[in-house]
Amino acid sequence: MHSLWIETYDKKYEFPKLNSSLSCDICIIGAGIFGMSCAYYLTKLGFKVIVIEKSEIASKTTGHTTAKITSQHGLFYNYLINNFGTSFARLYLEANEEAIKNIKTIIDNEHISCDFSYQNSFVYTTNPDEVQSIHDEVSAVQSLNFPCKFVTNLGLPFTILGSCMFENQAQFHPLKYVYGLVDIIYNNCKIFTHSTITDIRKSNDNYICYTDDGNVKAKHVILACHYPFLKIPGFYFLKMYQSSSYLIAVDTKKTLFNGMYLTAKSPTLSFRAAHINGKDLLLVGGADHKTGTYCNFEASYGVLEKVAKTYYPNCDVLYRWNTRDCITLDKVPYIGLYSHYMPNLYIGTGFQKWGMTSSNVAANIIVDMICGKENKYAPIFSATRMQPIKNRDEVKNMIVQSTKSVVLDKINPSYLKFDDIALNSGGIVQINGNKVGIFKDSRGQIFAVKPVCTHLGCLLSWNDVDKTWDCPCHGSRFDFRGKNLYDPAIKNLETYQIE
Numbered sequence: 001m002h003s004l005w006i007e008t009y010d011k012k013y014e015f016p017k018l019n020s021s022l023s024c025d026i027c028i029i030g031a032g033i034f035g036m037s038c039a040y041y042l043t044k045l046g047f048k049v050i051v052i053e054k055s056e057i058a059s060k061t062t063g064h065t066t067a068k069i070t071s072q073h074g075l076f077y078n079y080l081i082n083n084f085g086t087s088f089a090r091l092y093l094e095a096n097e098e099a100i101k102n103i104k105t106i107i108d109n110e111h112i113s114c115d116f117s118y119q120n121s122f123v124y125t126t127n128p129d130e131v132q133s134i135h136d137e138v139s140a141v142q143s144l145n146f147p148c149k150f151v152t153n154l155g156l157p158f159t160i161l162g163s164c165m166f167e168n169q170a171q172f173h174p175l176k177y178v179y180g181l182v183d184i185i186y187n188n189c190k191i192f193t194h195s196t197i198t199d200i201r202k203s204n205d206n207y208i209c210y211t212d213d214g215n216v217k218a219k220h221v222i223l224a225c226h227y228p229f230l231k232i233p234g235f236y237f238l239k240m241y242q243s244s245s246y247l248i249a250v251d252t253k254k255t256l257f258n259g260m261y262l263t264a265k266s267p268t269l270s271f272r273a274a275h276i277n278g279k280d281l282l283l284v285g286g287a288d289h290k291t292g293t294y295c296n297f298e299a300s301y302g303v304l305e306k307v308a309k310t311y312y313p314n315c316d317v318l319y320r321w322n323t324r325d326c327i328t329l330d331k332v333p334y335i336g337l338y339s340h341y342m343p344n345l346y347i348g349t350g351f352q353k354w355g356m357t358s359s360n361v362a363a364n365i366i367v368d369m370i371c372g373k374e375n376k377y378a379p380i381f382s383a384t385r386m387q388p389i390k391n392r393d394e395v396k397n398m399i400v401q402s403t404k405s406v407v408l409d410k411i412n413p414s415y416l417k418f419d420d421i422a423l424n425s426g427g428i429v430q431i432n433g434n435k436v437g438i439f440k441d442s443r444g445q446i447f448a449v450k451p452v453c454t455h456l457g458c459l460l461s462w463n464d465v466d467k468t469w470d471c472p473c474h475g476s477r478f479d480f481r482g483k484n485l486y487d488p489a490i491k492n493l494e495t496y497q498i499e
């Protein structure tokens with residue numbers, strides 16, 4: 001299921017596949033908003049840049065986002081002050097506020113038409129038990145000298161008890177923005193799509209980035225591939241997991257409200273409007289869960305549709321989509337050097353579902369590192385930081401899930417019987433002592449895969465909403481034919497012929 005953004009954008013370009021050996025100053029792996037922001041800044045500075053994309057430009061997380069451009073990342077600043085201190089929280093806020101300005105400057109300077117509009121952003125509650133946490137957040141943000149307000153009178157079609165408001169935040173059409181960047185650098189930067197980097201090796205002062213059909217030699221490499229496929233060194237698979245969320249775009253047939261909204265606590269609900277092809281649509285997001293854990297239609301799109309129908313009984317649901325993003329253990333993105341053992345290799349990841357601004361922060365930090373310039377925000381995001389873990393619940397969750405998938409499920413699996421798998425559904429069965437992942441399409445055709453993740457070997461689980469095989473360990477995803485869709489895995493699943 002593709003997003004509203006992808007469905008409503010006519011791409012102007014087709015890029016070739018990499019099939020030769022090339023060299024450049026900087027190789028960027030991944031053409032989402034982060035990779036293309038780096039490509040934009042570096043090409044403008046005169047560097048010779050090559051971008052290698054596994055799929056198509058902005059077709060993964062960036063193409064499936066909600067596209068709010070804001071420094072309000074939930075009830076976050078009270079958490080940051082309590083865990084990292086006031087100056088850390090102030091730098092985080094400043095970095096993200098600067099990112100909003102940077103994005104607007106690029107849009108203005110380059111005349112990018114991407115439906116950018118300034119909006120107020122609200123984190124709200126309808127639950128009396130949560131009102132105090134809103135007051136706490138407002139005080140925390142005000143203590144950082146940022147003019148946020150406690151407000152109760154919002155444009156939403158239901159009563160709220162309190163909200164924290166950030167003014168002058170924004171929203172846009174993410175594909176129009178990213179392709180706008182492509183327009184500017186098209187003639188000065190080489191872009192290759194449908195080319196997967198499978199390995200990166202050091203060669204004297206350079207790196208060589210390999211695909212199956214060609215390679216790129218570069219002094220600097222930026223991993224803009226969302227969840228890094230490199231395992232060692234770096235060990236990002238021990239310090240990051242992925243969380244999925246769902247979105248619907250609805251024609252409410254009513255005049256829509258301004259502003260961008262997010263619930264203060266779980267269950268998450270997110271709202272914004274978008275003006276698409278002459279129509280105002282309401283985007284409703286939420287139903288998040290750790291990627292790879294069980295979910296069905298009722299618990300995902302069903303929840304969002306129920307909310308939309310409650311307030312707009314005659315609404316039509318026009319688009320449904322979902323994606324996932326990387327969450328770090330302390331909730332702060334990893335930006336900078338990938339590992340102390342690999343100089344000139346950089347990463348920006350763990351954007352926590354706030355990658356519109358975080359990707360701009362990351363691009364600026366990494367561009368400054370490449371240019372040898374100091375960046376005052378770099379230390380707080382350092383990707384190689386070693387700090388006491390602030391988020392014990394997430395660590396426990398990750399360890400339990402990985403142990404269950406790598407060890408317990410393999411020793412003590414719960415198999416289905418082949419005949420119990422309904423048409424248009426899937427599950428794991430045992431055939432001749434082997435675990436086999438089966439999908440039966442609506443005509444009864446059978447697709448069989450080895451349901452073991454090609455990243456680090458966790459047992460996959462069947463996702464009946466998208467008809468995919470998903471990994472509960474670090475969030476890789478594969479289609480029912482075994483084709484790798486989402487990182488960090490890069491290889492397809494083994495397939496079986498079933499008679």
Ligand SMILES: Cc1cc2nc3c(=O)[nH]c(=O)nc-3n(C[C@H](O)[C@H](O)[C@H](O)COP(=O)(O)OP(=O)(O)OC[C@H]3O[C@@H](n4cnc5c(N)ncnc54)[C@H](O)[C@@H]3O)c2cc1C
Nearest residue numbers: 030032033034054061062065066067068197353354355356
């Ligand atoms: C449901 C949802 C809603 C969100 N809403 C918002 C929002 O309102 N505001 C906000 O700020 N953020 C939001 N986010 C977060 C934001 O969308 C992401 O943080 C951001 O898009 C990540 O961009 P990226 O460029 O890092 O990753 P991606 O867009 O995933 O780009 C990475 C690219 O790398 C490519 N790649 C991967 N591996 C390789 C390889 N080996 N070789 C070559 N290429 C490779 C991929 O194909 C992909 O195109 C949301 C996230 C989710 C899940």
Ligand code: FES
Nearest residue numbers: 453455456471474
């Ligand atoms: S994503 Fe890491 S084992 Fe599957």
